[in-house]
Amino acid sequence: MHAEAVVRKPLVTGGKTVHDVTEDICIRVEQAPAKSWYAAMAVSLALLGYGTFCVFTLVWEGIGSWGLNKTVGWAWDITNFVWWVGIGHAGTLISAILLLFRQRWRMSINRAAEAMTIFAVICALQFPLLHMGRPWIGAIWALPLPNTYGSLWVNFNSPLLWDVFAISTYFSVSLVFWYIGLVPDFATIRDRATGISKKIYGALSLGWDGAAKTWSRYETVALVLAGLATPLVLSVHTIVSFDFATSVIPGWHTTIFPPYFVAGAIFSGFAMVLTLMIVTRHVYKLQDYITIEHISLMNIIIMVTGSIVGVAYITELFIAWYSGVEGEQYAFFNRALGPYWWAYASMMTCNVISPQLFWFKKIRTSIAATFVISIIVNIGMWFERFVIIVTSLHRDFLPSSWAMFYPTWVDIGVYIFTFGLFFTCFFAFAKFFPVINMAEVKSIIKATGEKKK
Amino acid sequence: MSDGNKNFVLGVFDDEDVLLKAIAQVRQGGVKIHEVFSPFPVHGIDDVLGYKGSRLSIAAFIFGLLGTTLALTMQIGMMTVDWPMIVGGKDFLPFPTFIPVTFELTVLLGAFGMVGTFFVVSDLKPWAKPRIFDLRITDDKHIVAVDLDKNKMSEADIKKALADAGAQEVNNKQFD
Numbered sequence: 104m105h106a107e108a109v110v111r112k113p114l115v116t117g118g119k120t121v122h123d124v125t126e127d128i129c130i131r132v133e134q135a136p137a138k139s140w141y142a143a144m145a146v147s148l149a150l151l152g153y154g155t156f157c158v159f160t161l162v163w164e165g166i167g168s169w170g171l172n173k174t175v176g177w178a179w180d181i182t183n184f185v186w187w188v189g190i191g192h193a194g195t196l197i198s199a200i201l202l203l204f205r206q207r208w209r210m211s212i213n214r215a216a217e218a219m220t221i222f223a224v225i226c227a228l229q230f231p232l233l234h235m236g237r238p239w240i241g242a243i244w245a246l247p248l249p250n251t252y253g254s255l256w257v258n259f260n261s262p263l264l265w266d267v268f269a270i271s272t273y274f275s276v277s278l279v280f281w282y283i284g285l286v287p288d289f290a291t292i293r294d295r296a297t298g299i300s301k302k303i304y305g306a307l308s309l310g311w312d313g314a315a316k317t318w319s320r321y322e323t324v325a326l327v328l329a330g331l332a333t334p335l336v337l338s339v340h341t342i343v344s345f346d347f348a349t350s351v352i353p354g355w356h357t358t359i360f361p362p363y364f365v366a367g368a369i370f371s372g373f374a375m376v377l378t379l380m381i382v383t384r385h386v387y388k389l390q391d392y393i394t395i396e397h398i399s400l401m402n403i404i405i406m407v408t409g410s411i412v413g414v415a416y417i418t419e420l421f422i423a424w425y426s427g428v429e430g431e432q433y434a435f436f437n438r439a440l441g442p443y444w445w446a447y448a449s450m451m452t453c454n455v456i457s458p459q460l461f462w463f464k465k466i467r468t469s470i471a472a473t474f475v476i477s478i479i480v481n482i483g484m485w486f487e488r489f490v491i492i493v494t495s496l497h498r499d500f501l502p503s504s505w506a507m508f509y510p511t512w513v514d515i516g517v518y519i520f521t522f523g524l525f526f527t528c529f530f531a532f533a534k535f536f537p538v539i540n541m542a543e544v545k546s547i548i549k550a551t552g553e554k555k556k
Numbered sequence: 557m558s559d560g561n562k563n564f565v566l567g568v569f570d571d572e573d574v575l576l577k578a579i580a581q582v583r584q585g586g587v588k589i590h591e592v593f594s595p596f597p598v599h600g601i602d603d604v605l606g607y608k609g610s611r612l613s614i615a616a617f618i619f620g621l622l623g624t625t626l627a628l629t630m631q632i633g634m635m636t637v638d639w640p641m642i643v644g645g646k647d648f649l650p651f652p653t654f655i656p657v658t659f660e661l662t663v664l665l666g667a668f669g670m671v672g673t674f675f676v677v678s679d680l681k682p683w684a685k686p687r688i689f690d691l692r693i694t695d696d697k698h699i700v701a702v703d704l705d706k707n708k709m710s711e712a713d714i715k716k717a718l719a720d721a722g723a724q725e726v727n728n729k730q731f732d
Binding site for chain 2: 342546
């Protein structure tokens, strides 16, 4: 039995009963979607269509169609990759870390957040795949497979290879975690459905019958998966940061990168969860499940992680000065005051200053302010990766080879492609899947519902 | 037929606290419960039903260990035994650089192994034909199912025990 302090705000409002939860969530799967859904899906598909054309151009013409040059050999591709992987982290944080900490407010947001994780990682995966130029060959080279070079194996000393293992493990474990949670909810839809959808949701629910023995095992599986996913999520962005930190490029060669990247990932991920949840909550009328309390708690996490990121930026600057290494000092001087000063200024404003507004309760509990800041944070986090990557490269060791990076329409188009992919997946999820974990929310109705308080 | 699994009496509950007390009371009264079905996990139900804790975490540990072994064997086999090569001035056995991949494969095999075991022991599969005792199980009702053929008590006594324990409805359910 769970006892809870009376000072805690109810997590489900509106006097909802267990049956109401089933009705409110299932109806979105059962009913024909609203006109706004068709409109949103049409826009996503248009983005996806244009993006597919750009991806086709990229594969046909080659990587030369990107704006890279011999000084800046990494730019938008890896920026977008790190940005999408970072966004994905919030889903695992919400479902795994908050489960270990027994934070019950995770229950009404974890399903959509995990879906977002999976789609964001799919988007992230496009960049390492596409940057190989010939992905159908490159994908094989990245795996430790026997080959005709005698066998010359992949290099396990390389953080890029660690990435292959980290991201694919992260994707598959997140997918399993998400699916396990979906099984009981698919059973709920199955028991209400008829005809072909009964068959489909019946197969998806794997014959779930709700037996106490199965629930007991299910709870063990969820707990152990959370225990495995927690170090996993921390390791993934740590390894992503190793892509830079293990190099000898001034501006990248920094031991602070792993914790700084993980904090940044959680920061941007929560912002993306908020952007999506505020819209979903409004369109699906889920105000009783995703309350202002939920939004306010997520904003506090954004504020905390945003401050950690801010401390990391300042520490980096301090260490660059304190190290006494000229190359390192110049890299940071150039970052803040060089030709890309505007990117650095955008990063600082969006990531360090804007989340500080959440100290004010009025802003923290305002839907409009949260929505705007959540988008600002994601713009800022994109700039953070751009700043780290491009400003560290564009003025390298030889002043005669200094250059600027300008994206081409293909660079932009491939980024648009991932947006199309992400939103198409998310809107399809919102229509065909229960957007809130019904079983988990039902389990807290009695303990934390409004009636009890 | 006396091998059971056909004729059931179902007690329907809608409150988890009443349910927990009822299970304890009914079992004390000598009724053997076949299984309890719920729309969500009810904490403490294992204890009142006398179920032992799941050993799936042991499965996760063993599969995880398998992942560790496989990852180390693969990396040492490729980098140290099959084609030793100096990369970045590192040793032929650069153990620290093996840690990330070893960790990832430990998690991967641990998670997949445990979930696979869970599916097998709970008989969860896409082509499964579950026996649905009551459609409301996945909505808002908890069902206590008592197998008539496996109980020595009479049907009337079982029904009375369930009703006395606070069941909202007591129904019969037959499978063929």
